[in-house]
Amino acid sequence: MMESPMLFWLTFYLLFFLASSLVGYYKNQTVAGVLLGYVFGPIGLLLLLMSSDKRRGKCKHCGSMVDKHAYYCPKCKNKCFKQLI
Numbered sequence: 693m694m695e696s697p698m699l700f701w702l703t704f705y706l707l708f709f710l711a712s713s714l715v716g717y718y719k720n721q722t723v724a725g726v727l728l729g730y731v732f733g734p735i736g737l738l739l740l741l742m743s744s745d746k747r748r749g750k751c752k753h754c755g756s757m758v759d760k761h762a763y764y765c766p767k768c769k770n771k772c773f774k775q776l777i
């Protein structure tokens with residue numbers, strides 16, 4: 693139901709704004725996601741997708757990607773992180 697090109701671009705922009713906010717939320721970078729999506733739109737979303745995931749880190753024992761909130765590695769059962777950062 694696009695009545696005018698203006699409305700189309702507004703919806704287009706809003707979609708990318710929402711998408712980047714969501715990606716930011718999942719990467720634990722909500723503020724960065726919202727700001728990037730707001731300022732850069734589609735480019736902000738791309739930047740965010742390329743940025744590192746702050747929620748996960750490498751287990752120093754087996755090298756697998758582990759959620760930083762997990763105290764023990766689910767793969768090798770070793771202690772992964774001394775403290776939550």
Ligand SMILES: [Zn+2]
Binds near residue numbers: 754770
């Ligand atoms: Zn491990």
